[in-house]
Amino acid sequence: MHRTSELTELLARHGTRGQVAFFLDQRGQSLAGVEERDERIRAALADVAAGIPPDWRRASVERGDLARFVFEPGDVVLVVGQDGLVANAAKYLDAQPVIGIDPLPGRNAGILVPHAPAAGAALAEAAYAGAASVCERAMVQVRTDDGQTLIALNEVMIGQAGHQSARYALSVGGRDERQSSSGVIVGTGTGATGWCRSIARIQAPDLPLPGPTDRALAWFVREPWPSPSTGAELIAGRLDDAALDLRVESDQLVAFGDGMEADRLTLWWGQRVRVTVADRTLRTVIGAAGR
Structure with a gap:
């Protein structure tokens, strides 16, 4: 390839x-x-x-x-x-x-x-x-309430297709907040070496990011806007054996992974989305066994 x-x-x-x-x-x-x-x-x-x-x-x-x-x-x-x-x-x-x-x-x-x-x-x-040594890299999955799924290695992005303000209700770690933001990013330990690392340096420098094989995720909200009807308290965190849930409150949002925006899920008003660690892993070859 x-x-x-x-x-x-x-x-x-x-x-x-x-x-x-x-x-x-x-x-x-x-x-x-x-x-x-x-x-x-x-x-x-x-x-x-x-x-x-x-x-x-x-x-x-x-x-x-x-x-x-x-x-x-x-x-x-x-x-x-x-x-x-x-x-x-x-x-x-x-x-x-x-x-x-x-x-x-x-x-x-x-x-x-x-x-x-x-x-x-x-x-x-x-x-x-x-006979190869492999690294079983964790992946992230988006699943909608109507059964659509999307899997990515680094991160998934949920937001407006034109990167304008996305409105939704976020539920994570037992807390809920209605938000208006540039989108929500949820990444893996592999993603923590790329884009998610860049976001974490600015937004949550003390957040312990997962490793590539950890069944854990890190999540970030891009530029949440506090208003009379939306908040900006839930901005970043880590998911260990947990899920991030989102209810769409915009006419249309999209979810895509690893920058492949053309291959995406379209999300409509009222639709619910759950983001978790995927059952599937990516098996990257480290070397020949024994070397």
């Missing part, structure tokens, strides 16, 4: 390398850096593909096609790209081992893509043989 490179996206928009170079130059940037990153990504993809046993069935999936791609139970998934690409794939998987490959060391955090391209083939064979 991979994502379209910056160069490919720029060429799709501007047509030719010359036009891309002119566009970047007008903004004080260089085509050379974009081309260099594109070459490194292509080389990483080629290295990974070359190491896969020739008798294995294989497919290449671009990020934009994830919602239409069907993963088989016995698949081994190699993700070549940034950390967020693993999170993008997570909701479409169910127990398949995931090997994160970093094509641009030094540019990515490497938390979910810790492996070099050269290690991909050996790790894939170990994962296929059941």
Whole structure:
């Protein structure tokens, strides 16, 4: 699995390398850096593909096609790209081992893509043989009162599609509050290394964030507005074996996970939503067993 490179996206928009170079130059940037990153990504993809046993069935999936791609139970998934690409794939998987490959060391955090391209083939064979060490990463689930579900690896966001004020009634930890805010974020221990960590630094610096394998979540309310009918007391917390409940009081809200806003649940006035730790985990490959 991979994502379209910056160069490919720029060429799709501007047509030719010359036009891309002119566009970047007008903004004080260089085509050379974009081309260099594109070459490194292509080389990483080629290295990974070359190491896969020739008798294995294989497919290449671009990020934009994830919602239409069907993963088989016995698949081994190699993700070549940034950390967020693993999170993008997570909701479409169910127990398949995931090997994160970093094509641009030094540019990515490497938390979910810790492996070099050269290690991909050996790790894939170990994962296929059941001889890989894996990290069972907790995931977060949204379930509506009419049975719709959404699962994410890092975090889920519930709010207005246009990121305007969302109105709802929040229930968590035995406390209730009607709120108007920019939305509610509920994240996992994996998410606590990304966006949720950034929110916590500002909003709740003393909140103990969960670890990647902990069956616990952290939640945050973005910019709650205190008014005669809404409050701003419930702004952050941790869920250990507990749920966050929300009743929609806007014409329409959405819930989406890991930045995949196009693949979302639409929530209507009066609808109830519950956010919990998911039963499913994401199995990321750490290494071959015994190493």
